[in-house]
Amino acid sequence: MTLRVASPVAGRVVPLSEVPDPVFSQAMVGPGVAVEPDRTAAEVVSPVDGTVVTLHPHAFVVATAEGAAVLVHLGIDTVKRKGEGFSLHVVKGETVRAGQAVVSWDPAEVEAAGFSPICPVVALDATAEALGDLADGTAVTAGDALFTWTR
Amino acid sequence: MADDRPEKILAALGGADNIVEIEPCITRLRCELEDGSLVDEAALKALGAHGVMRSGNVVQVVVGPEADTIASDIEDLL
Numbered sequence: 001m002t003l004r005v006a007s008p009v010a011g012r013v014v015p016l017s018e019v020p021d022p023v024f025s026q027a028m029v030g031p032g033v034a035v036e037p038d039r040t041a042a043e044v045v046s047p048v049d050g051t052v053v054t055l056h057p058h059a060f061v062v063a064t065a066e067g068a069a070v071l072v073h074l075g076i077d078t079v080k081r082k083g084e085g086f087s088l089h090v091v092k093g094e095t096v097r098a099g100q101a102v103v104s105w106d107p108a109e110v111e112a113a114g115f116s117p118i119c120p121v122v123a124l125d126a127t128a129e130a131l132g133d134l135a136d137g138t139a140v141t142a143g144d145a146l147f148t149w150t151r
Numbered sequence: 152m153a154d155d156r157p158e159k160i161l162a163a164l165g166g167a168d169n170i171v172e173i174e175p176c177i178t179r180l181r182c183e184l185e186d187g188s189l190v191d192e193a194a195l196k197a198l199g200a201h202g203v204m205r206s207g208n209v210v211q212v213v214v215g216p217e218a219d220t221i222a223s224d225i226e227d228l229l
Contacts, residue, residue: 023178028213
């Protein structure tokens, strides 16, 4: 099956290699893309239909019923914000639909605090060959397709 | 977790006495250690770590999305 992975935020899609964090730029946990988010307060939406299996204020993982897990990370080193500026709309274990709001944040505020607000979206434990139709270089709004994941 | 991976990861980090703090962050364990040179990088990779990043006594072990579980299991061993 081919899974459509939607953008959690509005912004410009860039290669994962541009993320200033080796875990993402070297695809240590999986391939994907990153979104350089528009600098306006916004709701971050789920990239797929599934269950919120991991939830932090600054990052979350949604796993589909088939076991495909997509990681969304809001900014780099933003764990150090300790949740400040992030407002959760779901709880861990909750079932969500693609496009459903998971958390609200303000990329401009994150940037002003000295962090990169770039958002890696990673197909966990996937191979690079499994991803297709990467939206690199395009502008997206939340919910637009970022890539497909063939499993 | 039923396996002994947390225990082995702890050993590869230099043991409980070497741990100042362990903080999970989605995909990685951020470890502040007494002595970063005690880390056995090869052992961590053999245990499934995708990568190990060192910066002095702060060592980040990329373990994947199980980081939260592994960190809490390690905390239980301290």
